[in-house]
Amino acid sequence: MERSLQKRAPIYEALERFRRNRVVPFDVPGHKHGRGNPELVELLGERCVSIDVNSMKPLDNLCHPVSVIKEAEELAADAFGAEHAFLMVGGTTSAVQTMILSCCKKGDKIILPRNVHRSAINAMVLCGAKPIYVNPDVDQRLGISLGMKRADVERAIEENPDAVAVFVNNPTYYGVCSDLRAIVKMAHEKGMKVLADEAHGTHFYFGNNLPVSAMAAGADIASVSMHKSGGSLTQSSFLLTGKGMHPGYIRQIINLTQTTSGSYLLLSSLDISRRNLALRGEESFKMVTELAEYARKEINQIGDYYAFGREMVNGDSIFDFDPTKLSIHTLDIGLAGIEVYDILRDEYDIQIEFGDLGNILAYLSIGDRKREVERLVTALADLKRRYKKDKTGMLTQEYIAPKVVMTPQDSFYAEKESLPLKETKGRICSEFVMCYPPGIPVLAPGEEITDEIIDYIVYAKEKGCSMTGPEDERIERLNVLTGR
Template sequence: MVSKDAFWQRQRRAPLYEALVRHSRRQPHPFHVPGHKMGRSFDREGKQQYGPLLPLDLTELSGLDDLHQPEGVIAEAQALAAEAYGAEETRFLVGGTTVGNIALILAVCRPGEKIVIQRNCHKSVYHGVILARANPVFVVPAVDPATGVAAGLRQEDVERTLKEHPDAKAVFLTNPTYYGMGIDLRQMADVVHRFDIPLLVDEAHGSHFGFHPELPASAMQSGADAAVQSTHKMGTAMTMCSMLHLRGQRIQRSRLFQALGMIQSSSPSYALLASLDLARRHMLTEGVSELERVLPLLQRLRERLASLSWLALPELTENSVFATLDPFKLMLDLRTQALSGYELQQVLEEHAIFPELSASRHVLLAASTGTSAADVEKVWQVLERINPPQTGGVYPIIQTGGIPSSSFLREQAMAMHEALDADRAPIPLEAAEGCIAAEMVIPYPPGIPLLVPGERIDRQALEWLLAMRQQKLRFHGVHDPNLATIQIVT
């Protein structure tokens, strides 16, 4: 049994970061990449901001280990992360959760094999299915009736799907959602494991889970076989930095690590990797006390916002379609037709408050351990002064997160990878009903595809796309970013 003192003695270290600092202090003569030579040659103005970081922007040198064959300080840093996050093994990712999701699917699926997938998952999951040439079996999420936002999967739906498809190789779901809604992962893991297949979790927005009693348990704590966390989203790592956590023997790890080696850069940023090392240490040594500081601020803000008749926040009740709710996600749900989410975003940004995303009816604020009392007070001061006329009724739900579950039910006329390889042509969006999509249409954020290659474009999908285009939403995955035309299979 490992003592607590030994645990904390280990976790106070940041071996990769420490190795970079030691190397830079030697004042070495760098005859290696990158070309800025530890900051000696760099844009003069930019160096004022980047300067302190450049000496740590190193490469695979003696004593600094190799991400693709970790045996030294990177291996030690990853082992500390696994211990901290409750995993058996952890791998650092510098291509975001995207590369972790793709690698997991490549590891569990061979061409033609089935994988059960949450239909409102991130686009990277679809990309993994396409690269693996796997066959997705989609499960429609529950939808929160109060906000119109697609939440997580129901256990009974997953169990029924696995009975109908006993040859499925894994279940891949998202928990929590972009909006912080989650399911009972422990019960879901029990359901999936009865079929002796792995439960894979995109936990991009849950890297802080499990570190405070008021936060939901993490996927590792709940029995998942693999979880990918965007440590840069709700943690303190630099952008692009994620961790892949593993438990159990249901995933062939050699195949997984081979996939990671193919899709991660062969020249990973050591400055980014070291930020993962520091983010882990920070969460344990400073982050917990910061959680204690921020959580009461957010609770007080929720109580004050409850006095505003024109907006509401999701609440966890006995009748909720979600089982957990992240207190760090504040989804402002508008209850007036006089103000849209886009207009509210403009008002907030005029006061230097920059939300995570906006939609026709919602604005999402993402707090973290770095949120200050002044940040929270400013939000209240601005929202308190808004007094939209009460027009009776709610702003129509036409936005990226609030897509009813029925709109995910669409004929998959051909496999996604076959549709991408097929001959295609652009046609006016208005004329696309009945055609087979040749591209992925992804309202962004949050990056959840409304239409995937190989799906037949029905009337409902077309109406949603026309409405989103009218609202000037941003789209990823499309040839025409204005969506005047759409690529179809010819």
């Protein structure tokens, strides 16, 4: 497809035609271009609510695209180097679940790192797949999980030749990439599909000197969070497929769980953002990379912080590193990442993407400028001066290898009882526990609860992590299997 065609945005263009026609709405949504909800118009603006419309022939239908949405998908596939692209309005959660549901049936094995987003384990709850976890490598100093070692993936494939797929984070939340090309080669030689969670890798498709994208590496399916580094509205994503995947079947899987009332605000934002990156992405992400490198240099000069980058690359479990990711280790100032996160927001009006027990992540993308980065650097220097303390007794380990006893589905739907957290040691959990963000479970259904996990949960709560997942909103009790 010619580059000139990437200047088109068919969904956006169709909405503009619709708006000019001043159509009288006797369909949903019930706010009728905002007339029935003036406060909504005041919040979002008349132009926005006027294009919050339902599927109709001139605007196509997300469940079965035949015109403008189909054109938008074809343009996206071309821009991302994929065989097919699907516009997703249920976030990358929906895209990840589609990847797994399209490859796995009940009892099928899937090889994956344990530091996956909860959406991957949710998909196994739905379809009954059996996880074969590869424990990611761990950086002991930083307390973060890394990528999968090639030898560990190879061993998992050899020991589970009946597995149907290998799932890879590309990259992890911290910007760490496994050797995706090597994993694709190993998996394909054994007839397994490769599924890539690229929630944090949209820019890999449009920048230079960035890690390899899933489609370029030959993966079969990839989930891409366009709303993260790509600039579209929150909850909008792409699902990409490579050669040999049946798009009609993938669409059927998407339609099992995705809404039949796709938001045209989300769809048009995907369309416009794809056009923006196709035309200007290379230049934009070069600027983002330079901004992140500048920030790393300035933050490391403060002392006691460690903004890590490509010096971490080891050719295996850190095969490559995303240089746009600004992750900062905070333990040497005696504060957990989540504590720095809270202070930056409460004292300096700076909202960081997330903080864990030892690190913070400042998410840089196409909307950032040098002045905001300088404000962050200044705030971190002042924060160190005001709050630095002895780091003795601080917990550093971020990844705890799970003891998997049952499949996520069997344990999630089993008979269960609620116990106080401190009394759950040795029992089998039937729900999730995680800090959000990033939404990587500390505990997932089917895993044994250990002293180490209990200590982690208590410590993370004390430090102020946003713990989510359990039925008990205070996370003082956990659901465990009855009699197990």
